[in-house]
Amino acid sequence: MSVELIIDSSPKEVVIAILRDNKLLELHKEKNNNSFSVGDIYLAKVRKIMPGLNATFVNVGYERDAFLHYLDLGPKFNSFTKYTRGVAGGSLNSSSIDFEFEPEIEKTGKIEKVLKTNDQILVQIAKEPISTKGPRLSAEISLAGRYLVLVPFANKVSVSQKLKDVDERERLIRLIKSIKPKGFGVIVRTVAKNKKVADLHADMNDLVSRWELCYNELKNAHAPKKVLGELDRTSALLRDLLNKDFNTIHVNDNTVANELRSFLKTIAPDKESIVKDYNGKMPILDNFGVEKQIKSLFGKNVTLKSGVYLIIEHTEALHVIDVNSGQRGKKKDSTQEQNALEVNLEAAEEVARQLRLRDMGGIVVVDFIDMKEAENRQLLFDKMKEFMEGDRAKHNILPPSKFGLVQITRQRVRPEMDIKTAEKCPCCGGNGEVHSTILLVDDIESNLKYITQQQKIKKIRINTHPYVEAYINKSQGFFKGSLRKQWEKKLSCLIDVVPTTAYSLLEYRFMDEKGEEILF
CATH class of the missing domain: 3.40.630 (Aminopeptidase)
Known part of the structure; x- marks a missing residue:
């Protein structure tokens, strides 16, 4: 069984497809400006206490207030509050947790006895905004790594229930107790099985350094403010999914590919070479058959x-x-x-x-x-x-x-992946009438002339339906050459025509050399 990761990076979003034996298993889309991902930690301000719901609405900077229930405060909420006030107020000058914990809050308590309006609290995104709802929050902060999950203000070390080997569980608990810092609890993930203490220690140090980043952002901060971001969706998937079955990661962006190699070097050095740069002419999702599977499965x-x-x-x-x-x-x-x-x-x-x-x-x-x-x-x-x-x-x-x-x-923590496979016709706009197909090539040439002469762009890629691409690239005769060659000579530019199966017959778009759409 082979598992491949296909990453389509564009200026607006990153599309991540997981293929198992060439069969699409998971699809993720992440906007590049997404500021409210699961795992992000915020300094937030309490807006409104709702005693009837035993919950509160909290301002994290989103257009709608986030929701925090009493049961999601966690037993150590008072200790978190003391730490937050101390760091934000300037009285605590260290990221270490070396003070005595506050008493735990009651499991069946009332939220109005713990919080009041305008309180500043440290929270973590548990569910992303879905439909008309704001984010769902938790005040039980945790930091997830490759092998471990670090839990501030807890001393307990526990092991994933999926790890059944009693001797291995005891070994891991003994190791973690010897390396964990004071004031932190640890949950050992299933992938830590049979790992050496050096690997676990490196992961622990990475998580502690992330907690220090959170501390530095929290100093003298005012709500609402993001104090620590979760890894981007690609890195989080690698962290959670990477195993011996993963054999290739194809990326169409050199910057993203280098970032992934750097990330893999820290969590799995032996897997660094599986990242492959994709430089083909066809869109990466078309090349690996993902686009066709999306159309048939959604x-x-x-x-x-x-x-x-x-x-x-x-x-x-x-x-x-x-x-x-x-x-x-x-x-x-x-x-x-x-x-x-x-x-x-x-x-x-x-x-x-x-x-x-x-x-x-x-x-x-x-x-x-x-x-x-x-x-x-x-x-x-x-x-x-x-x-x-x-x-x-x-x-x-x-x-x-x-x-x-x-x-x-x-469990639903993100909006459902909703892809419309029945598309509104891009040619007629839904009115049932289209421009004459005989004029299509003339329209493309006219737009090319405007782009090259008015916008001064000399390297252009045309994405269009495979039938149209074949016609444009087909030779018109020994002396004439293809339409593409004729346009290049006439307009003094370089043109690349790429077939795109996701487009309708009369649909086409112009892209610059950075892969961004040319608007005119």
């Missing part, structure tokens, strides 16, 4: 190779997936029950993939084909859990009901 109907298809409907908090056998051929000797089981098992694997791919959260109801035998329903349930094991989001799966419904709850 619509309302998702068809599998066997003919089985899913219908996916969305509401604000509920997603419904209907399983249909479609054109799948029934085997000669199989019964209706056996056929239903085979369809359901195939669909279950795709459902698990779709949940990760679209990052669907909240409640998901899957309507599988009815099966009469209890053992088949149990098999479907076991397989569904198996397919969902690789999902990093917290989730819970209920056994199939007597109606064949499987209910799934899945």
